[in-house]
Amino acid sequence: MIPLMIDLAARRVVIFGGGAVGARKAAFFSGEARVTVISRSFLPALLSPGIERIEVECASMDESALESLIGDAFLVVAATSDPDLNDRIGRAARSAGALFNNADGEAGDVLVPSVIRGERYLLAISTGGASPAIPRFLREHLEAAFPHLDAMIGVQARLREDVKECVGSQEERQRILRAVLRDPDAWSWLSEGEERAYQRIWERYISGKDTPY
Numbered sequence: 001m002i003p004l005m006i007d008l009a010a011r012r013v014v015i016f017g018g019g020a021v022g023a024r025k026a027a028f029f030s031g032e033a034r035v036t037v038i039s040r041s042f043l044p045a046l047l048s049p050g051i052e053r054i055e056v057e058c059a060s061m062d063e064s065a066l067e068s069l070i071g072d073a074f075l076v077v078a079a080t081s082d083p084d085l086n087d088r089i090g091r092a093a094r095s096a097g098a099l100f101n102n103a104d105g106e107a108g109d110v111l112v113p114s115v116i117r118g119e120r121y122l123l124a125i126s127t128g129g130a131s132p133a134i135p136r137f138l139r140e141h142l143e144a145a146f147p148h149l150d151a152m153i154g155v156q157a158r159l160r161e162d163v164k165e166c167v168g169s170q171e172e173r174q175r176i177l178r179a180v181l182r183d184p185d186a187w188s189w190l191s192e193g194e195e196r197a198y199q200r201i202w203e204r205y206i207s208g209k210d211t212p213y
C-alpha cells in the first residue's frame with residue numbers, strides 16, 4: 001500500500017454499520033465528503049443533519065441489492081459487526097467500482113490511518129492493520145510532544161525567507177534552520193506566541209553575538 005492525500009469534496013462515502021466504528025468513520029469523512037450511513041440501528045452521534053441515514057436490515061441482501069444501495073459512491077466502508085456481511089459489501093463495492101475499506105473482515109483496498117492535522121501540516125500514521133493501537137498511541141504521543149508544531153512551521157517558513165537576505169551561504173542557512181528545530185528554548189518560546197518567539201529566535205541566531213549552533 002502507498003499513502004495518498006485525496007480530495008473528497010463532493011464525493012459520496014457510504015458507510016455500512018451505525019455503531020461506534022461506523023460513527024468514528026462517519027466523523028472522519030463528513031468533514032469533507034457527502035456521507036450516507038446504512039444500518040439497522042444508529043448511535044446518537046450519527047443523528048446529525050449533515051449525515052444521510054438509511055435504516056435497513058442487510059443480512060439477507062445479495063450483492064446486487066447491496067450494489068444498488070452503494071450507487072455512485074467513491075468509497076464504501078463496511079463497519080457492521082458481521083464480518084461475512086462486511087466481505088459481501090466489499091464484493092459489491094468492487095462491482096460498483098468504488099474503493100473499499102473493511103473495519104472487520106477481509107482487507108479492502110483502503111485503510112483509515114490515525115491523523116494529526118494542523119493548519120499547516122497533515123500526518124497520517126498506519127501499521128497496515130497489524131496493530132491499530134499503535135497509530136493511536138503515536139498520535140497521542142506526538143500531539144502531546146509538539147503542541148506548537150503549527151507555530152514552528154510558521155516561524156521556519158518566515159525564517160527561511162529572512163535568512164536568505166542576510167546569510168550568504170546555503171549550508172549556513174540550513175544549519176540555522178536545523179539548530180532552531182533542535183533548540184528546546186525555541187519550542188518553549190512558541191507558547192508566548194509566534195511573533196515573540198520569532199523575535200527571540202532572531203536575536204539568538206542572527207542578530208546576537210553568541211550563536212550556539
Ligand SMILES: C[C@@]1(CC(=O)O)c2cc3[nH]c(cc4nc(cc5[nH]c(cc(n2)[C@H]1CCC(=O)O)[C@@](C)(CC(=O)O)[C@@H]5CCC(=O)O)C(CC(=O)O)=C4CCC(=O)O)c(CCC(=O)O)c3CC(=O)O
Nearest residue numbers: 103104111112113114126127128129130131132133135136
Ligand atoms: C485494519 C483497520 C481497518 C480500518 O478500519 O481501516 C482496523 C481494523 C481493526 N481495528 C480494531 C481495533 C482497534 N482499532 C483501534 C483504533 C483505530 N483503528 C484504526 C484503523 C484501523 N483499524 C485500520 C488499520 C489501521 C492501521 O493499523 O494502520 C484507526 C487508526 C483509524 C480509525 O478507525 O479511525 C483508529 C485509531 C484512531 C485514533 O485514535 O487516532 C483501536 C485502539 C483504540 O481505539 O484504543 C482498537 C483496539 C485495540 C486493537 O485491537 O489494536 C479491530 C478489532 C480487533 C478485535 O476484534 O479485537 C479491527 C478489525 C481487525 O483487526 O480485523
Ligand SMILES: NC(=O)C1=CN([C@@H]2O[C@H](COP(=O)(O)OP(=O)(O)OC[C@H]3O[C@@H](n4cnc5c(N)ncnc54)[C@H](O)[C@@H]3O)[C@@H](O)[C@H]2O)C=CC1
Nearest residue numbers: 017018019020021022039040041057058059080081103104
Ligand atoms: N476498524 C476499526 O477501527 C475497528 C473495528 N472493530 C470491529 O468493527 C466492527 C463494528 O464495531 P462496532 O461499531 O463497535 O460494533 P457495533 O455492534 O456497535 O455496531 C455494528 C453496527 O452494525 C449494524 N449492523 C450489524 N448487522 C447489520 C445488518 N445485518 N444490517 C444492518 N445493519 C447491521 C448494527 O445495527 C450496528 O449499528 C466489529 O466487528 C469490531 O470488531 C472494532 C474496533 C475498531
